[in-house]
Amino acid sequence: MNKTLDCRAKQCPMPIVELSIAVRDMQTGDSIVVEATDPAFELDVRAWAEMTGHSLEALEIGEVFRATIMVR
Numbered sequence: 001m002n003k004t005l006d007c008r009a010k011q012c013p014m015p016i017v018e019l020s021i022a023v024r025d026m027q028t029g030d031s032i033v034v035e036a037t038d039p040a041f042e043l044d045v046r047a048w049a050e051m052t053g054h055s056l057e058a059l060e061i062g063e064v065f066r067a068t069i070m071v072r
Helices: 014-023 041-052
Strands: 002-007 031-036 055-060 065-070
Touching (some): 002 014, 031 041, 041 055, 041 065
Antiparallel strands (some): 031 065, 055 065
């Protein structure tokens, strides 16, 4: 399953909270793309992936951050 999560215009900690909820319904090997505009998202998503064991496959940095995460 591939999923996209729109967290644009949401402030910390909501993008990470919503990501944590979304991955609960996903299986190992699934991927999710999270779009966020919160400046703290880059550091938050890196820390979240490390803490949870999920794999941060890609992170596009710009006006909108796009993180691609592989569920482990």
